[in-house]
Amino acid sequence: MNIAKSWIRDCRSLCVLTGAGVSAESGVPTFRGPDGFWKRRDPMSLATPEAFAADPEEVWEWYRWRREKIRGCEPNAGHLAIAAIERQKTDFLLITQNVDGLHRAAGSRRMVEIHGNIWVVRCTSCRREREDRSRYDVLPPRCGSCGGILRPGVVWFGEALPREAAGAAEEMLRRCEVLVVAGTSALVAPASGYAAVAKRRGARVIEVNPDETPVSELCDAVFRGRSAEVLPALFG
Numbered sequence: 001m002n003i004a005k006s007w008i009r010d011c012r013s014l015c016v017l018t019g020a021g022v023s024a025e026s027g028v029p030t031f032r033g034p035d036g037f038w039k040r041r042d043p044m045s046l047a048t049p050e051a052f053a054a055d056p057e058e059v060w061e062w063y064r065w066r067r068e069k070i071r072g073c074e075p076n077a078g079h080l081a082i083a084a085i086e087r088q089k090t091d092f093l094l095i096t097q098n099v100d101g102l103h104r105a106a107g108s109r110r111m112v113e114i115h116g117n118i119w120v121v122r123c124t125s126c127r128r129e130r131e132d133r134s135r136y137d138v139l140p141p142r143c144g145s146c147g148g149i150l151r152p153g154v155v156w157f158g159e160a161l162p163r164e165a166a167g168a169a170e171e172m173l174r175r176c177e178v179l180v181v182a183g184t185s186a187l188v189a190p191a192s193g194y195a196a197v198a199k200r201r202g203a204r205v206i207e208v209n210p211d212e213t214p215v216s217e218l219c220d221a222v223f224r225g226r227s228a229e230v231l232p233a234l235f236g
C-alpha cells in the first residue's frame, strides 16, 4: 500500500476511473455482481435504443425504479476520498461510468460521466436536454416544450459516448502518470480499454476491486477490497 500511496502522492497528473462497485456501498446495485441488474434482466431488453423504441414505458419503469432507489442513497467514503484527492492535485480527472450522480454529490468537479446521468432527460423529438428529478406518475414522460417522448440521458448499448466527455477522458489517459481503476468489471468498452491505454504509455495503474477483472494482470498494484475502505486509505 505504501508504494502505491507514494505514486499517488508524488504524481502531478492523476486519473481515477470508476464503475458501479464504487456506489455499491451506498446501496446502488451493480450490474454484474450476485445481486446485479443483469442477473435478472437481459441488458438488451432494457438498455438499448431498440428496446426503448419497442416499449418506452417498460424501459422507463426500470429507470424510474432505479431513480427512486438512487434518490435514497448518499455518497460513501470512497466517493468522498476521490473528491478530496481531486482538491490536492493540479491535474486531475475522474472518469466515471456511473450515472447515479453520487460523485458530484460527494464534491467531485473535474469529472466526466461517460455513460451520462440518470437525472438528465432528453426529448426524442426536439432533443432538448435538462435535469429533471420528477417522480413521473405517467410513463413515458413527455417534453414540456414539444410533447415528444422523453428518454433518460444515459448511454445505451450500441450508442456513442458523449463526444466531449469521451474526448476529455482520452486526453487524460494520454497524459496521466497514475490511473486508479475502482469498482468496475472492465467488461464494457471503451472504459474496459482505458487501463491498457494508460499502461502502454508508462502510467502506473492501480486497481481497487474485491474481485479479479480482465485488467488485473496489467496493473502495477492491486487492492482486493471494497472501495469505501481502500480508497480513503490509498488517498489518505
Ligand code: OAD
Pocket (backbone or CB within 6 Å): 018, 019, 020, 021, 022, 024, 025, 030, 031, 032, 033, 036, 043, 047, 097, 098, 115, 155, 156, 157, 182, 183, 184, 185, 186, 187, 188, 208, 209, 210, 211, 213, 225, 226, 227, 228
Ligand atoms: P459492473 O456491475 O459490471 O461491475 C462492478 C464491479 O464492482 C465488479 O467488478 C465488482 O467486483 C466490483 N465491486 C463490487 N462491490 C465493490 C465494492 N464495494 N468496492 C469496489 N468494487 C466493488 O459495473 P461496471 O463495470 O460499472 O453501462 O459496468 C459498466 C457498465 O455496464 C455500466 O456503466 C452499465 C453496465 O451495463 C450501461 O448501462 C451502458
